[in-house]
Amino acid sequence: MKENTYLRGLKNGLAIGLxxxxxxxxxxxxxxxxxxxxxxAILISMTNLTSAGQxxxxxxxxxxxxxxxxxxxxxxxxxxxxxxxxxxxxxxxNSFSTLxxxxxxxxxxxxxxxxxxxxxxxLNRRFxxxxxxxxxxxxxxxxxxGAFAGQILPESVCSALGIAIYSMFIAIIIxxxxxEKGVLLAVILxxxxxxxxxxxxxxxxxxxxxxIIICAVLVSAVLAYFFPKNFEEEEA
Amino acid sequence: xxxxxxxxxxxxxxxxxxxxxxxxxxxxKIKSVFIRSFLYYVxxxxxxxMTFPYIFYSTGNVITASAGAACALVLAYFNRSxxxxxxxxxxxxxxxxxxx
Numbered sequence: 001m002k003e004n005t006y007l008r009g010l011k012n013g014l015a016i017g018l019x020x021x022x023x024x025x026x027x028x029x030x031x032x033x034x035x036x037x038x039x040x041a042i043l044i045s046m047t048n049l050t051s052a053g054q055x056x057x058x059x060x061x062x063x064x065x066x067x068x069x070x071x072x073x074x075x076x077x078x079x080x081x082x083x084x085x086x087x088x089x090x091x092x093x094n095s096f097s098t099l100x101x102x103x104x105x106x107x108x109x110x111x112x113x114x115x116x117x118x119x120x121x122x123l124n125r126r127f128x129x130x131x132x133x134x135x136x137x138x139x140x141x142x143x144x145x146g147a148f149a150g151q152i153l154p155e156s157v158c159s160a161l162g163i164a165i166y167s168m169f170i171a172i173i174i175x176x177x178x179x180e181k182g183v184l185l186a187v188i189l190x191x192x193x194x195x196x197x198x199x200x201x202x203x204x205x206x207x208x209x210x211x212i213i214i215c216a217v218l219v220s221a222v223l224a225y226f227f228p229k230n231f232e233e234e235e236a
Numbered sequence: 237x238x239x240x241x242x243x244x245x246x247x248x249x250x251x252x253x254x255x256x257x258x259x260x261x262x263x264x265k266i267k268s269v270f271i272r273s274f275l276y277y278v279x280x281x282x283x284x285x286m287t288f289p290y291i292f293y294s295t296g297n298v299i300t301a302s303a304g305a306a307c308a309l310v311l312a313y314f315n316r317s318x319x320x321x322x323x324x325x326x327x328x329x330x331x332x333x334x335x336x
Contacts, residue, residue, distance in 0.1 A: 015317045015318040015319045016318060018318075018319040019318045019319050019322050022322060022323070022326070023322075036240075040240055040244075043244055044244060044247065044248075047244060047247075047248035048247060048248050048251050049251075050251055052286060053247075053251055054247075057243075057247045060243075061240070061243050067242060067243065067246045070243060070246050070247055071246050071247075071249075071250045074246075074247055074250040074251050074254075075250055075254065078250070078251050078254050078255075079254060080278065080279075080282045081251075081254050081255045082254045082255070082257070082258050083258075083275060083278045084278065084279060085254075085255055085256075085257075085258040085259035085262075086258040086259075086262055086275060087275035087276070087278065087279075088259065089259060089263070090265060090266055090272065090275075098260060101256075101259055101260040102256060102260055104259070105252075105255045105256040105259035105260060106252060106255060106256070108255045108259065110279065110282070110283060111318065113279060114279055114283075117276075117279070156330065156333050156334070157330060159295045159296045159297070159300075159333070160295055160300065160304070160326050160327070160329040160330035160333060161326050162294040162295050162296070163291065163294040163295050163301055163304040163305070163308075163325055163326055163329050164322040164323070164325070164326050165294075165322075166286075166287050166290065166291035166294050166305070166308070167291075167304065167305070167307075167308035167312075167321050167322045167324075167325035167326070168318050168321065169283045169286060169287045170287060170291075170305070170308040170309060170312045170321065171308065171311070171312045171316065171317070171318045171320075171321035171322065172279075172283060172318065173279075173280050173283050173284060173287075173312075174309065174312035174313055175312060175313075175315050176280070178313070182277065183277070183280050186277045186280040186281050186284065187280050187281075187283075187284040188284075189281075189284075190280070190281035190282075190284040190285045191284040191285065191287065191288035192288075193285065194284065194285035194286075194288055194289065195288055195289045198289050198290075199289070211285070212282060212285045212286055215281060215282075215284070215285035216278055216281040216282045216285060219277065219281040219284075219285075220274045220275075220277040220278045220281045221274055223273070223274075223277045223281075224270050224271075224273035224274035224276075224277060225270065227273070228269045228270060228273045229269070229272065229273040229276050231269070231272060
């Protein structure tokens with residue numbers, strides 16, 4: 001194999017990096033708006049690299065919540081990375097020593113996971129390092145710009161940017177729904193269930209993080225039972 | 237600031253452990269088709285549940301957000317890249333905000 005897999009990883013990570021730049025820009029604005037300093041917002045982004053978890057985290061910090069509450073929030077909202085990491089281990093080639101696994105696991109995010117799992121065949125560690133590089137830079141840089149430049153931009157621009165992260169999620173899930181009935185059903189069912197949790201008053205006690213976990217586990221289990229995926233063709 | 241570093245450590249520590257433990261210590265190939273299928277569907281289910289209905293409240297105005305979401309759905313259906321979908325839907329939400 002002569003192809004430079006690191007460069008290919010970089011290329012595949014470019015879109016994610018640019019997306020993160022705009023999303024973390026919004027995070028920077030929000031964090032400073034909640035009373036954190038610019039430096040604090042940047043440190044959080046550089047050590048956490050997770051949109052939903054960070055947003056929930058700064059909400060707890062701004063309210064001077066307990067450390068236990070903060071840790072529990074992170075555990076629940078980010079528990080999906082555990083499942084994603086588990087899924088990725090099934091595709092790793094033998095270039096992953098324990099040390100590399102320790103580093104690369106830091107970069108498991110929704111989008112990086114999505115791109116890595118869409119990769120045909122097994123995953124190489126150079127590809128993974130390449131894939132993580134630009135999203136990490138974009139995430140840290142976007143937060144920095146948002147934290148220090150957010151005040152200059154008009155409110156209308158800042159609020160319009162709030163949709164960017166969700167649109168990116170849509171861009172990840174929609175294309176596969178066209179070719180796979182199971183994926184289409186997974187997206188429809190879990191979106192519907194999430195809306196039920198959100199709109200039905202009886203569920204209002206349920207924190208958003210818990211609701212997402214329930215949706216994910218329930219829907220994935222039902223789909224795995226009725227639409228088991230055929231893995232034979234990929235391995236051939 | 238000292239208080240902040242305790243928060244930071246707690247947040248980053250939990251998040252890293254969740255990612256690191258299964259990724260580093262799981263060395264077996266999972267044989268069960270059910271578990272592998274389950275793991276395959278998880279990201280779609282997670283992202284679906286995180287996007288709906290929250291996307292409609294992401295801009296602080298349901299009308300501008302709906303316009304942006306419609307734009308995202310159409311572009312994603314035609315396989316546009318992540319960045320194209322994200323930027324165009326933000327622009328549509330912004331323009332809609334100017335019109336209403």
